[in-house]
Amino acid sequence: MPQHELILLKNMMQPGYTGSLVDYEKTGGYQALRKTLGKIAPADVTAMVRKSGLRGRGGAGFPTGVKWGFLPKDYQGPRYLCCNADESEPGTFKDRQLMERDPHQVLEGIVLSCYAIGAETAFIYIRGEMVLGAKILEHAIAEARAAGYIGKNILGTGIHADVWVHRGAGAYICGEETALLESLEGKRGLPRIKPPFPATHGLYNKPTVVNNVETLANVPHIMNRGPEWFAAIGSPPKSTGTRVFCVSGHVKRPGNYEVPMGITIRELVYEHAGGMRSDKPLKAIIPGGASAPFFTPAHLDVKLDFEHVALAGSMLGSGGVTVMEEGTSMVWAALRLMEFFYHESCGKCSPCREGSSWLVQTLRRILAKRGHMEDLETLLDLCKNIAGRTVCAFGDAEVAPIQSTLKYWRQEYVDLIHEAEAVNLIKLEPAGRH
Amino acid sequence: MPETTPQMVRLTIDGMTVKVPKGTLVIEAARRLGVMIPHFCYHPKLKPDANCRMCLVEVEKMPKLQTACSTPVDEGMSVRTATSVVNDAHRSVLEFILANHPLDCPVCDQGGKCDLQDFSHQYTATSRFVETKRIFQKEYFSPLIETQMNRCVQCLRCVRYCDEVMDVKALAPVGRGTMTEIKHFGVHPLNCEFCGGCVQICPVGAITSRLSMYEYRPWMLKRADTICGYCGDGCQMTVQTKEQELIEVNSAHGAGRNNGDLCARGFFGFHAASHPDRLTHPLIRRNGTLVQTTWEEALEYVAGRVSELQKLHGGESFGGLISGRCTNEELYVFQKFMRMAIGTNHIDSSARYGHVNGLHAMRLVQGTHRWTVTFDDILEADVLLLVGTNITQTNPITGLKVKEAVKKRRATLITIESLEPVMDTMSNIANLAHHHFRIPPSEMQNGILGLVKAIIEEHLIPEDITQRYPTYVTAVTTALQQLSWHDLSRATGIESDAFIQAAKVLAAGRRVIVLTGQVLLRSERGYTGSLTLLDLLILTGKLDQPGCGFAPLAEENNDQGAVEMGAVTEFLPGVFPVDDAANRERFMKQWNGKLPPTVGASLIDMLNRAKAGSLKAMFIVGENPVASLPASVRAEDSLRNLDFLVCQELFLTETAALAHVVLPAASSMEKTGTFTNTEGHVQTVRPSIDPIGESRPDWEVFAALFILLGMPMEYAESKDILKEIRSVISGYGLLGPTPLPPKVDRTVLDRYLAEGHHPDLATRYRLVAPHPRPDGTLQLEMAQSLFHSGKLSTRSKGLLQLEGGGRLRINPVDAARFALMDGDRVRLASTSGEMTTEIKIMERVPQGTAWFPDHFGQAAVGLFECAIDPRTHVPSFLTATVSMMKVA
Amino acid sequence: MLKDKYGKEIEDILSRYPVKRSALIPLLYVAQRDQGYVTESAMQEIAALLRLTPPQVYETITFYTMFNLKPVGRFHLQVCKSLMCALVGSDTVLEWINAKLGIAPGETTADGLFSLSVVECLAACGTGPMMMINDDYYEQLTEDKLDRILSDLRSTGTSSLKTGPFMWPEPTPAERAREA
Numbered sequence A: 001m002p003q004h005e006l007i008l009l010k011n012m013m014q015p016g017y018t019g020s021l022v023d024y025e026k027t028g029g030y031q032a033l034r035k036t037l038g039k040i041a042p043a044d045v046t047a048m049v050r051k052s053g054l055r056g057r058g059g060a061g062f063p064t065g066v067k068w069g070f071l072p073k074d075y076q077g078p079r080y081l082c083c084n085a086d087e088s089e090p091g092t093f094k095d096r097q098l099m100e101r102d103p104h105q106v107l108e109g110i111v112l113s114c115y116a117i118g119a120e121t122a123f124i125y126i127r128g129e130m131v132l133g134a135k136i137l138e139h140a141i142a143e144a145r146a147a148g149y150i151g152k153n154i155l156g157t158g159i160h161a162d163v164w165v166h167r168g169a170g171a172y173i174c175g176e177e178t179a180l181l182e183s184l185e186g187k188r189g190l191p192r193i194k195p196p197f198p199a200t201h202g203l204y205n206k207p208t209v210v211n212n213v214e215t216l217a218n219v220p221h222i223m224n225r226g227p228e229w230f231a232a233i234g235s236p237p238k239s240t241g242t243r244v245f246c247v248s249g250h251v252k253r254p255g256n257y258e259v260p261m262g263i264t265i266r267e268l269v270y271e272h273a274g275g276m277r278s279d280k281p282l283k284a285i286i287p288g289g290a291s292a293p294f295f296t297p298a299h300l301d302v303k304l305d306f307e308h309v310a311l312a313g314s315m316l317g318s319g320g321v322t323v324m325e326e327g328t329s330m331v332w333a334a335l336r337l338m339e340f341f342y343h344e345s346c347g348k349c350s351p352c353r354e355g356s357s358w359l360v361q362t363l364r365r366i367l368a369k370r371g372h373m374e375d376l377e378t379l380l381d382l383c384k385n386i387a388g389r390t391v392c393a394f395g396d397a398e399v400a401p402i403q404s405t406l407k408y409w410r411q412e413y414v415d416l417i418h419e420a421e422a423v424n425l426i427k428l429e430p431a432g433r434h
Numbered sequence B: 001m002p003e004t005t006p007q008m009v010r011l012t013i014d015g016m017t018v019k020v021p022k023g024t025l026v027i028e029a030a031r032r033l034g035v036m037i038p039h040f041c042y043h044p045k046l047k048p049d050a051n052c053r054m055c056l057v058e059v060e061k062m063p064k065l066q067t068a069c070s071t072p073v074d075e076g077m078s079v080r081t082a083t084s085v086v087n088d089a090h091r092s093v094l095e096f097i098l099a100n101h102p103l104d105c106p107v108c109d110q111g112g113k114c115d116l117q118d119f120s121h122q123y124t125a126t127s128r129f130v131e132t133k134r135i136f137q138k139e140y141f142s143p144l145i146e147t148q149m150n151r152c153v154q155c156l157r158c159v160r161y162c163d164e165v166m167d168v169k170a171l172a173p174v175g176r177g178t179m180t181e182i183k184h185f186g187v188h189p190l191n192c193e194f195c196g197g198c199v200q201i202c203p204v205g206a207i208t209s210r211l212s213m214y215e216y217r218p219w220m221l222k223r224a225d226t227i228c229g230y231c232g233d234g235c236q237m238t239v240q241t242k243e244q245e246l247i248e249v250n251s252a253h254g255a256g257r258n259n260g261d262l263c264a265r266g267f268f269g270f271h272a273a274s275h276p277d278r279l280t281h282p283l284i285r286r287n288g289t290l291v292q293t294t295w296e297e298a299l300e301y302v303a304g305r306v307s308e309l310q311k312l313h314g315g316e317s318f319g320g321l322i323s324g325r326c327t328n329e330e331l332y333v334f335q336k337f338m339r340m341a342i343g344t345n346h347i348d349s350s351a352r353y354g355h356v357n358g359l360h361a362m363r364l365v366q367g368t369h370r371w372t373v374t375f376d377d378i379l380e381a382d383v384l385l386l387v388g389t390n391i392t393q394t395n396p397i398t399g400l401k402v403k404e405a406v407k408k409r410r411a412t413l414i415t416i417e418s419l420e421p422v423m424d425t426m427s428n429i430a431n432l433a434h435h436h437f438r439i440p441p442s443e444m445q446n447g448i449l450g451l452v453k454a455i456i457e458e459h460l461i462p463e464d465i466t467q468r469y470p471t472y473v474t475a476v477t478t479a480l481q482q483l484s485w486h487d488l489s490r491a492t493g494i495e496s497d498a499f500i501q502a503a504k505v506l507a508a509g510r511r512v513i514v515l516t517g518q519v520l521l522r523s524e525r526g527y528t529g530s531l532t533l534l535d536l537l538i539l540t541g542k543l544d545q546p547g548c549g550f551a552p553l554a555e556e557n558n559d560q561g562a563v564e565m566g567a568v569t570e571f572l573p574g575v576f577p578v579d580d581a582a583n584r585e586r587f588m589k590q591w592n593g594k595l596p597p598t599v600g601a602s603l604i605d606m607l608n609r610a611k612a613g614s615l616k617a618m619f620i621v622g623e624n625p626v627a628s629l630p631a632s633v634r635a636e637d638s639l640r641n642l643d644f645l646v647c648q649e650l651f652l653t654e655t656a657a658l659a660h661v662v663l664p665a666a667s668s669m670e671k672t673g674t675f676t677n678t679e680g681h682v683q684t685v686r687p688s689i690d691p692i693g694e695s696r697p698d699w700e701v702f703a704a705l706f707i708l709l710g711m712p713m714e715y716a717e718s719k720d721i722l723k724e725i726r727s728v729i730s731g732y733g734l735l736g737p738t739p740l741p742p743k744v745d746r747t748v749l750d751r752y753l754a755e756g757h758h759p760d761l762a763t764r765y766r767l768v769a770p771h772p773r774p775d776g777t778l779q780l781e782m783a784q785s786l787f788h789s790g791k792l793s794t795r796s797k798g799l800l801q802l803e804g805g806g807r808l809r810i811n812p813v814d815a816a817r818f819a820l821m822d823g824d825r826v827r828l829a830s831t832s833g834e835m836t837t838e839i840k841i842m843e844r845v846p847q848g849t850a851w852f853p854d855h856f857g858q859a860a861v862g863l864f865e866c867a868i869d870p871r872t873h874v875p876s877f878l879t880a881t882v883s884m885m886k887v888a
Numbered sequence C: 001m002l003k004d005k006y007g008k009e010i011e012d013i014l015s016r017y018p019v020k021r022s023a024l025i026p027l028l029y030v031a032q033r034d035q036g037y038v039t040e041s042a043m044q045e046i047a048a049l050l051r052l053t054p055p056q057v058y059e060t061i062t063f064y065t066m067f068n069l070k071p072v073g074r075f076h077l078q079v080c081k082s083l084m085c086a087l088v089g090s091d092t093v094l095e096w097i098n099a100k101l102g103i104a105p106g107e108t109t110a111d112g113l114f115s116l117s118v119v120e121c122l123a124a125c126g127t128g129p130m131m132m133i134n135d136d137y138y139e140q141l142t143e144d145k146l147d148r149i150l151s152d153l154r155s156t157g158t159s160s161l162k163t164g165p166f167m168w169p170e171p172t173p174a175e176r177a178r179e180a
């Protein structure tokens, strides 16, 4: 296995590391906070993060420092930071590990980011099902508050940053940043129309930054070791740092692997995740969570960074890499994901709402051998009519599995339909006619 | 008047250039060019939600199609709405929307006025959808509103209207995704203000009215645009009829002063006119009983008796009382008839019950009898003070203006109301207030005094006011010195600081409007309270500022017109004092006759004279004093004492039952004329059905009597009367679509400030001592209910379904104190009488108070005493101290 | 009344948010903890606490999948059926449960002990197949493990097989040594 330095998972790999405040401090925890608060101007912190090239780990990959820079400069009222810990994208389970195993790393990142953007309150919006994660975070917050890292007048600097854990309650869409804000306001989690963006009209209509857990966890390291250090890791200039990839599916060692951006899918799957679990060859890969179009074995050498994955026709997304072996039905796989999207569509936009139910029903029909060749054109047409026509990016995401499986494995659909036709033929010929 | 003209932006839509204010949405800019962009979820009243995705358009330089309903225009923007890409997008969105639609147009009441039907036709939309459609279990929604959720397109317009416009929040989108369904709460039937807004705003047939279910297709209906007869807001509505049958009422977006919004009374209350109990023939008393007769006989009999009694006792032995729900034309002809044909000034109208209090105050202080502001000014206001309005229930549409000002335009709201700010099934204006003073009706004056005191003590009076009117300012200051914060706080339970905070807001406001309503106007301090509110506006320097003013709310739909037409004893048409020599001359010349020489008697005075025997005969038009006035007034005894009583009525009321002649009157659904709403806007009333039976508009009756009494008038139709009104009040009702309010008359104001304030000042700046209420008693209030207004609502089947009878509303704490549950029966007793009723627990009723709905108040009036204001002669009888006991 | 029973906790929750309505989901959790599901009177009480109308509470609660509006069994088994778990056998887990408890998704055992639901991805894709029982995750399910979980639950009300603070893969001793 290639050697590289771990950043985010480093602490937790140490024997006996519990994630407690004591353990975290022993590894140099909260030093970045001490170095930064009141000593480096907030605008300079933002500039450093911008310089590090850190991009969002939640899905869209937006440059974090640039996002922070969008907050109004002269605005007097409250501002908020929301840590997006909704982690609901199928195939993704990294934030859970970061929060449950090394919560203070996330908290330090949150407090530093609050400082940079001038927020005195941060909410960690954690998906409702992660009850344990919420408890661990709350415990860690209590520890940090007692030690003066969180709360009023942090470390005597006169700077305030309160952090609260807010549990969601079961809705994938609440990972979308504006739906998250609605949900945090106690409403149905429906995405908002953008513009205005959260940077100016976010939580309670106040300037707000929403960042993913992993994104924020990187911040203390950038402050500790400098933006140049960070910018040199991975695949500069556009994809710097490491990524915690979540490997799932038919591999020997599924799990979270932190690697510098830019390693190939092949390296990740065969060297880190131990290769395929059986002797069946690899058939398909989802490189960035359920919303990312499928790849084929031909894409194994695509580099896992923002540009290369996009160039190859998919997206790096949330870092969830799912591997499927030969013998997996791609129509079935597309249906399973489509069922997810149907279940999770918030129902706001008619194309997404009606389209997802239509797509699911059509796929089910094809899989049940009651399809027709026209269905394939209809499927593609519906996908085209959903993508780009909705309030949030969910619409683009939900069509990815169908579009990509139809692109690479159309024959599987056709075969099912031909079987369907055969079935129909048999049915259509009444017994005893000849 | 906006002080800055908005910045204009130029853009092109389909190649055509248009200039619109910055911030306009593309869909609205397109509408100006006549380009209609298809949409479901957009509605100009609502914040854009962009959920249906139907309105997609191409915008140059934007990679994706944009929703025209949520995209604001930009300088130089180029929009295309008619390309094949856009057309395909529209068609595809429509295909999605149709996918789960049941396509049950043949049995859908929306057929023919359905956006989905129209767009499907326009795009010749077909759907490739062959899968299973979603099906919702039919659930009971409400007795008046039908839902068919399978038809719903999930645009949420209903939900958004209910929240954003009404502030009621009764509708909930329940569930997620395709199975989202509009419901109320759990399995409960809808329980709300029943404004009908959700029915009106649904673009498809998902929410429809049960009152007209399966009865029509739109093209079968005849429509008449007219004015609602229920309250002083004067909403424009379209009454739809099939042959002589009233089918439905609605109001188009943009229509009238109400801008298409209605309340339950307007939307569901239209059946009163066609109630089976309507009087259809004249009745005449023979041997003690009323029997049917012909118009000829009835009118000749009336004319004969009038001549007889005139000869015997003179014109002054007659009195007349008319309802403020008649048209201006009728009110005018009525008073002219009484004054010129009969020769009496004993005239009054329902405006006497409170409306005149506000008018007299305005006349004294600022020389107008109308508001100096309009509804539009309410929308533009930055500070609104509401005093005793209970506005949601009494004047719901003015209430919507207040809500819009506060919710959308961020005005600061101060309320002095007898309301507990709680959320329940109806909106509650106190919930929106930034400063709320909860004060019982009889002590409302104390709240106003608190504000005035704070203005003075915090030195919030503008310099030039103090300098220009030193005597006045000193007089008020001195009068207030004997009022200590300590006493005031003890009486109101409110700390001085709260008054000071609110006073500062008032003083800092640029456009400040004070609205007051029945709770103050009909109380013993209706007049002095109004004067004090005007003082407040003077002392803050607002009274004569643009966009500022005092706005007393009218209760009946034409109370304002009643006064302006001279249907009150003290005023000639145009609100000229009846003893003003110059105007008397003018009227006598124009009317070609002699005005009665003496000042007349008002309502209670007339009844007293009748009881004493000096008043011998009365004409009563649409009023029912026997039931409206407290038993202690003994109106029935008075009327029985008359030699001759003529009633013009729609129904055989308690009063009409005493008459010698009863003439069947046409309702406002059946006649032409004008109403003047609370802000002084004169609006046209048009008939939607023919008069029921042989009923006739009231003006026709007086026109006929004029002839029979030998003074023929040339009134062939109601228009001729309006023409004559305009000849005596120049320009009456010619005001165009937006009324131009009068301005404060400087000379009158100066006179008031110099000496006019003297007579009342000392008394009105005295603390109103709280009613000493022994333990175990409650303060009973007659309160108006949202579901009833005017004298007809209790004959409307729709409204009766919403509220079919009177129940006493009390606070849960009081309920617990008296060990009562919803529906328990109680006996109330005051020094004047007693009654039994059922109770209903309502959190918004303040502790220690009980409300009884005015319109079911016949039993309750026995409990009240009546006090008469010595200056305005307004009888007030809305509060009484009662003891309460549970009965089995 | 929740207020009487959880007054302090409710106050605590309310104090965190500058706008009351934000406390809605946290308060609904309190209500659900109390009765196992959110009752209508709880919704009304919460509405009053937050100055909302009951329909506003109702619309919110029905958007989220984690709130029960009806009673559920003492142990609520929620099996992930999303693609990643399905690739490694979640459908089989459902079959096992059906064979052992006789319930299909949406059903509750006659003794009221177990309810079964299928749910979408719970962020445990690397350790599937998995399920959540009440507040706990159970991952890398096998038939044997399932038997032990069910019998533990029956006898003690909980099971030591639930997942603790999550990390996967657990590092090998060599890896740990390198980081140390």
Ligand SMILES: Cc1cc2nc3c(=O)[nH]c(=O)nc-3n(C[C@H](O)[C@H](O)[C@H](O)COP(=O)(O)O)c2cc1C
Pocket (backbone or CB within 6 Å): A055, A056, A057, A058, A059, A060, A061, A062, A064, A084, A085, A086, A087, A088, A089, A172, A173, A174, A175, A176, A177, A178, A210, A211, A212, A213, A215, A216, A392, A393, A394, A397
């Ligand atoms: C449908 C949808 C679901 C999303 N779910 C998540 C999520 O679970 N966690 C997350 O961090 N970001 C999620 N995102 C991305 C967020 O909208 C947002 O971009 C992100 O939180 C920003 O943080 P970052 O810049 O640190 O990545 C989702 C986006 C969409 C459109």
Ligand code: SF4
Pocket (backbone or CB within 6 Å): B151, B152, B153, B154, B155, B156, B157, B158, B159, B182, B201, B202, B203, B204, B206, B207
């Ligand atoms: S009921 Fe009508 S208005 Fe309301 S959301 Fe459905 S379709 Fe729209």
Ligand code: FES
Pocket (backbone or CB within 6 Å): A090, A091, A092, C080, C081, C082, C083, C084, C085, C086, C120, C121, C122, C123, C124, C125, C128, C130
């Ligand atoms: S797919 Fe099952 S937890 Fe993610």
